Amino acid sequence: MIKPLGDRIVIKVSEGDMKTASGIVLPDTAKEKPQKGEVVAVGCGKVLDxxxxxxxxxxxxxxxxxxxxxxxxxxxxxxxxxxxxxxxILAIA
Amino acid sequence: MIKPLGDRIVIKVSEGDMKTASGIVLPDTAKEKPQKGEVVAVGCGKVLDxxxxxxxxxxxxxxxxxxxxxxxxxxxxxxxxxxxxxxxILAIA
Amino acid sequence: MIKPLGDRIVIKVSEGDMKTASGIVLPDTAKEKPQKGEVVAVGCGKVLDxxxxxxxxxxxxxxxxxxxxxxxxxxxxxxxxxxxxxxxILAIA
Amino acid sequence: MIKPLGDRIVIKVSEGDMKTASGIVLPDTAKEKPQKGEVVAVGCGKVLDxxxxxxxxxxxxxxxxxxxxxxxxxxxxxxxxxxxxxxxILAIA
Amino acid sequence: MIKPLGDRIVIKVSEGDMKTASGIVLPDTAKEKPQKGEVVAVGCGKVLDxxxxxxxxxxxxxxxxxxxxxxxxxxxxxxxxxxxxxxxILAIA
Amino acid sequence: MIKPLGDRIVIKVSEGDMKTASGIVLPDTAKEKPQKGEVVAVGCGKVLDxxxxxxxxxxxxxxxxxxxxxxxxxxxxxxxxxxxxxxxILAIA
Amino acid sequence: MIKPLGDRIVIKVSEGDMKTASGIVLPDTAKEKPQKGEVVAVGCGKVLDxxxxxxxxxxxxxxxxxxxxxxxxxxxxxxxxxxxxxxxILAIA
Structure with a gap:
């Protein structure tokens, strides 16, 4: 399986349904065009100074x-x- | 419910009334166009160096x-x- | 009353008189166009690293x-x- | 053999096959145009502050x-x- | 009297004479166009991280x-x- | 002899032969146009924060x-x- | 005498001879157009974080x-x- 490095996260993108189980609907005209997905793999995390x-x-x-x-x-x-x-990543839905 | 990450905050935007309970009115021509709203969920906070x-x-x-x-x-x-x-977020009204 | 966050400061702007009690006059053609005012509320202060x-x-x-x-x-x-x-804020007049 | 400095990594680029052993296929129109390769030599690592x-x-x-x-x-x-x-480097495939 | 904040300094600009007591002459075509003056008030100083x-x-x-x-x-x-x-401020003349 | 300051390095550039002893050939169309050379003098090193x-x-x-x-x-x-x-400096050849 | 502040250095520029005692010649077409000179006064040094x-x-x-x-x-x-x-300052010649 793919293993991301550092603070990188691998996401399985949800292309079809724009409404999550908890009812979050993402508008077409959102300013930053957010998308939803599911985390598939996470890196070890960011290294601080x-x-x-x-x-x-x-x-x-x-x-x-x-x-x-x-x-x-x-x-x-x-x-x-x-x-x-x-x-x-903005939020956990 | 939605859970924001890090230093992110989820806000319920107040579109209609531009005057808060304490009487703050937001002008149309404000330089940075501030808006008011109510905090719905907060993240864990910013991680310092x-x-x-x-x-x-x-x-x-x-x-x-x-x-x-x-x-x-x-x-x-x-x-x-x-x-x-x-x-x-500029201020608590 | 409004409560600013972090290192933000709420100022009551002095639009009319451009001469303070201590005699400071602000020129029209000042490079950064300073203005005078009075502090109304202060935040908790900046958070260092x-x-x-x-x-x-x-x-x-x-x-x-x-x-x-x-x-x-x-x-x-x-x-x-x-x-x-x-x-x-540049100075206390 | 070549020895990279600091946080630099020497990679043998895989030009031909765009599908790895674990089945990762890299699309032509990927936004950042990722490529795959094999690590040949690594530096000592990044020096923090x-x-x-x-x-x-x-x-x-x-x-x-x-x-x-x-x-x-x-x-x-x-x-x-x-x-x-x-x-x-984005991930280990 | 005016009291500058932080690492700010209040200077009384010397417009007329371009030659200081120690004989420093400031040319017209200096790249950064330095000027001389006298310190009138100093702030508390810069706050480090x-x-x-x-x-x-x-x-x-x-x-x-x-x-x-x-x-x-x-x-x-x-x-x-x-x-x-x-x-x-570049130097004390 | 010349003594570089800080993290600076003095290099004797190898203009002629583009192939090192270990067989590294530098292409004409390399993106960052690397060059080879020999270290002549080194500074004391970078000062961290x-x-x-x-x-x-x-x-x-x-x-x-x-x-x-x-x-x-x-x-x-x-x-x-x-x-x-x-x-x-990218690597020691 | 002039006293530079912080990490500033006062240099007496050598306009005429472009060849130092140790034989360093500065070319006309150097990319960053280096110049030679003699240190006249130094500041206290840079203040770290x-x-x-x-x-x-x-x-x-x-x-x-x-x-x-x-x-x-x-x-x-x-x-x-x-x-x-x-x-x-690049180097001591």
Missing amino acids: NGQKVAPEVKKGDKIIFSKYAGTEIKVDGVDYLIVRESD | NGQKVAPEVKKGDKIIFSKYAGTEIKVDGVDYLIVRESD | NGQKVAPEVKKGDKIIFSKYAGTEIKVDGVDYLIVRESD | NGQKVAPEVKKGDKIIFSKYAGTEIKVDGVDYLIVRESD | NGQKVAPEVKKGDKIIFSKYAGTEIKVDGVDYLIVRESD | NGQKVAPEVKKGDKIIFSKYAGTEIKVDGVDYLIVRESD | NGQKVAPEVKKGDKIIFSKYAGTEIKVDGVDYLIVRESD
Whole structure:
């Protein structure tokens, strides 16, 4: 499986349904065009200036909202994934 | 419910009345176009360079003024919410 | 009353008289167009990278000079206020 | 053999096959145009502001995905190598 | 009297004579257009990231050379003053 | 002899042969146009924010690859030298 | 005599001879157009984020090479001086 480095997070993007289980609907004209997805893999976390690692706030399986124009697309076995930095994740839905 | 990450804050925007309970009126031509709203959910706070977390100064239920062009719009059950960084919140009204 | 966050300061702008009690006159063609005003409310202060809070140097009632193009205008009961960062305040007059 | 400095990593670029052993396919229209390769040599790691060295997360032999427009091309005995910073490496595939 | 904040310094600008007591002449075509003046008031000094205050290197009465395009003009009783940051002061003449 | 300051390194540029002893060939169309050379003198190293000096990773006599558009050219007795920052040196060849 | 502040250095520029005692010749077409000169006065040194002062690596009398487009020209008794930051000094010749 793919293992992101540092503060990077691998996301399985939810292209179709724009409404989450908890009822969050993402508008078309949102300013930063957020998208939802599910966390697939997390890195070790950001390394601070004092050498300390900050564990990511999200874990595998979390439903998240992230900024659309962030990250790099990759494909694993025909499924779209996105590698973003944790700072591009806005909230856990 | 939606849970913002890090120093992000979820706000319920007050679109209609531009005058708060304490009488604050927001002008149309304000330079940074501030808006008012109510805090719905707060993140854990910003992580400093020494690894310390700074708890947000605002809490759920606070009436706040924030910079209009900040943040990302989301919708939960037909209600507009905004996810902003705490640094985009100017004051508690 | 309005309570600014962090290192923000609420100022009551002095629009009319451009000469303070101590005789400071602000020229029309000043490069950064400073203005004078009175501090109405102060935030808790800036949070440094080590988590320490730095109390603002100004307090309620101080007559100050600040950079004109800084901050966000708000109105409380018909009076103009400005929310600026403490770093936009140049001096106590 | 070539020895990169600091947080730099030498990569043997995989030009031909765009599908890794674990089945990751890189699309042509990816936003940041990631590429895959194999780590050939690693530097000592980044030096933090407190003087501490952070050992790279990748080691010789790791199959990696990196941002295409990063780094500097060099040739050793007719083989293409790329010298990138570790922060340009997105994930271990 | 006016009291500058933080690392700001109030300067009485010497408009007329471009030659100081120690014989320093400032050319018309200097790249950064330095000017000379006299320190009138100093702030408490810059606050470092560790919370420590650095006392200014200049004191009231010092004849100084500073960068011309720095700072904000103010007038006190008809005399031109300039509020600059200490980092805009080049040398004590 | 010339003594570079801080994290600067003096390099004797190898203009002619584009193939090192270990067989590294530098292509004409490399994105950052790297060049090879030999270290002639090194500074004391970069000073970190905590006051600690980081000794350079390269030493006199090292064959190195560096970014072409970095640094300042000087001539000593008709020989071309280049003064670069250590961060402009990519690898020891 | 003029006393530079902080990490600033006062240099007596050598306009005429472009060849130093140790034989360093500065080319006309150098990318950063370095120049040589002699250190006339040094400041106390740069203040780091932890409040520590770093004494300058150069001292009065040192023959140095510096970046031409750096600093501010001043004149003392008809002699050209230049005030530069220590980081603009490349090497001791």
